[in-house]
Amino acid sequence: MxxxxxxxxxxxxxxxxxxxxxxxxxxxxxxxxxxxxxxxxxxxxxxxxxxxxxxxxxxxxxxxxxxxxxxxxxxxxxxxxxxxxxxxxxxxxxxxxxxxxxxxxxxxxxxxxxxxxxxxxxxxxxFFGGAWQTARKLIDSGAIGEPVGALANLHARPPSRPAPKDGEYVSFYMTDFLEYGGSWAFDRGPYYLHALINLLGPVARVTGSARKTWEQRERGGRVLPVNAPTHVSGILDFANGAVCQFLMTADVYATGLPHVEVYGTEGSLRCIDPNNFGGTLFLRKADSADLHPVEPEFGYTGNSxxxxxxxxxxxxxxxxxxxxNGEMGCHVVDIVNAIHESSAEDCHVRLETTCERPAPLPPGLADWTIDP
Ligand SMILES: NC(=O)c1ccc[n+]([C@@H]2O[C@H](COP(=O)([O-])OP(=O)(O)OC[C@H]3O[C@@H](n4cnc5c(N)ncnc54)[C@H](O)[C@@H]3O)[C@@H](O)[C@H]2O)c1
Missing domain, CATH: 3.40.50.720 (NAD(P)-binding Rossmann-like Domain)
Incomplete structure (x- = not known):
């Protein structure tokens, strides 16, 4: 209390x-x-x-x-x-x-x-963001039918940065990015995984494949050894049966914006970059090839x-x-580690952790407030 x-x-x-x-x-x-x-x-x-x-x-x-x-x-x-x-x-x-x-x-x-x-x-x-709460409402109300699969991808080559000046603080992104625990899979992966868990629930089984494309890379004006995979790909079998392709890579050139898509028996939903709270969703229904824009119905659409x-x-x-909550955070850590383990050990990994989907936010909630 x-x-x-x-x-x-x-x-x-x-x-x-x-x-x-x-x-x-x-x-x-x-x-x-x-x-x-x-x-x-x-x-x-x-x-x-x-x-x-x-x-x-x-x-x-x-x-x-x-x-x-x-x-x-x-x-x-x-x-x-x-x-x-x-x-x-x-x-x-x-x-x-x-x-x-x-x-x-x-x-x-x-x-x-x-x-x-x-x-x-x-x-x-x-995932508290207006776009994600709207996506949750659409999926829960059956707008895409029964979820079949999902796609979550981030292609982002980190930009080169100048070497720090003497005595200047060096962000851990400069020093840890090429170490286990510092790559996009651990850093950006949680945005995608929290978003997907909010929409689909927990993951039951993970299959992974991960590589490093270079032995050395430039970070902040220095050439450093790459000590962990920087191109990390997984297949996530959700407990509800949906199968997700997940890719977090710093090794390729982006061809579009990072985003999440969820596919169902009656339609598909293209969601926003999970690093953001708000933005337009695109819904495709079974009876038309058009993508219909859907604006957030909930608040918290700015950086909250x-x-x-x-x-x-x-x-x-x-x-x-x-x-x-910690259960969701722990489950996400488990998923990311399992992708690496599956890749290294040539096997599927059945997860021992799980979590509940977080409760949706109530409609009409004003920004900077929360339900009791
Ligand atoms: N930078 C972003 O845009 C961003 C966005 C969302 C979340 N995050 C997350 O926030 C966290 C911090 O990111 P950041 O970009 O602010 O990093 P940063 O490197 O800019 O800052 C980290 C701070 O922690 C301090 N620190 C290091 N070890 C410490 C310790 N043991 N005890 C006390 N202080 C310690 C450092 O002195 C530094 O001031 C990370 O977990 C990151 O994933 C960052």
């Missing part, structure tokens, strides 16, 4: 923290009262920019008795350790994607939270990162489940 306005701390004051802190001022139901970073000067700069009362060391933020929920915006490889420490401090962690790199770490967080009566939140929360935190705060107050 948290107070009427939940008191939130934020760890990791890098690039995306600005958007969270900007949006936090708009959401009802939570206030950011403290920020922290391994680089205290980064926390101090963000606190000054967004009027956050306290810029602290990580230890001091975790010991702050006012803080109830902690947003974890550290690099992927730090997610587990920071979330574990948040739980040890008796607070609820809400981590950016991926929840962890390895599935056992994710399961451990859930077990620890269960023992302590705490919640685990897991971004992305783009943080709505998952608002939802967690409301859920803690009322006792209902929160939507961007």
């Amino acid at each position: 948290v107070g009427l306005v939940a008191k939130v701390g934020l760890i990791g004051c890098g690039q995306i923290s600005g958007k969270y802190l900007e949006n936090a001022k708009r959401f009802e139901g939570f206030d950011v009262v403290a920020v922290a970073d391994a680089r205290l000067e980064a926390a101090q700069a963000r606190a000054a920019e967004y009027g956050v009362p306290r810029a602290l060391s990580v230890d001091d933020l975790l010991a702050d008795p006012e803080v109830e929920i902690v947003i974890n915006l550290t690099p992927h490889r730090a997610h587990y350790d920071v979330a574990r420490r948040v739980l040890e401090a008796g607070k609820h962690p809400y981590s950016e994607k991926p929840l962890t790199i390895y599935r056992d770490d994710a399961r451990w967080l859930l077990a620890m939270a269960g023992e302590k009566g705490l919640r685990v939140g897991a971004a992305p929360d783009t 990162r943080g709505v998952g935190v608002a939802d967690l705060a409301a859920a803690l107050r009322s006792g209902r489940p929160h939507r961007a």
Whole structure:
């Protein structure tokens, strides 16, 4: 149970923290009262920019008795350790994607939270977006009939960036992208997988094939070894029977925008880039070859990162489940690892984790608010 306005701390004051802190001022139901970073000067700069009362060391933020929920915006490889420490401090962690790199770490967080009566939140929360809620309503109302399959693809060669100047902070995207846990499969994959789980439910079986196209690649002015696959492809058998082709690649040139498509017995639905909240959907019905544009019927069509935190705060107050939850984050980590394992071990992988579809948002919900 948290107070009427939940008191939130934020760890990791890098690039995306600005958007969270900007949006936090708009959401009802939570206030950011403290920020922290391994680089205290980064926390101090963000606190000054967004009027956050306290810029602290990580230890001091975790010991702050006012803080109830902690947003974890550290690099992927730090997610587990920071979330574990948040739980040890008796607070609820809400981590950016991926929840962890390895599935056992994710399961451990859930077990620890269960023992302590705490919640685990897991971004992305783009599936709260108006386009995704509209897609969910269309699918649930039978607009495409029974789901048969889906396609989820991201073709994105990362742009070359100049070498950092002396003393300049280097984003983890520069250092970790060619390591296991840093590629698009772990970084962007969760957007696609949370979107698909919202539409279709959990995955039961995974088959994968993954490769690296180069032994070395240029990142931020340096040539680095490629230590993990950067072209990652999977077939996901959903528990409801739908079969999805999933491709996250940094190795090819894009021929179109990233998107998700869902195919059913009575029609097909072309959805938006799952990194976004809003945009036009295109529905094709069985009786016509035309694609009919469908505009979002729900709010949250702009960049509303943080709505998952608002939802967690409301859920803690009322006792209902929160939507961007640790079970879904853990299942997504399991899926991405299973694709790599299937590829390396030449086999299908039947998943041991699962999750519920998050509850749809109520119609008419105003931006920056959430249902109790
Ligand atoms: N950049 C984006 O557009 C974006 C969008 C959505 C989500 N995300 C996610 O947000 C997270 C952060 O991304 P970013 O782009 O802001 O990264 P970043 O590299 O810009 O910032 C990471 C920050 O974490 C700090 N840090 C590193 N290890 C730490 C630790 N152990 N304890 C405390 N602080 C630590 C660093 O000093 C840095 O300030 C990632 O999980 C990423 O997947 C990023």
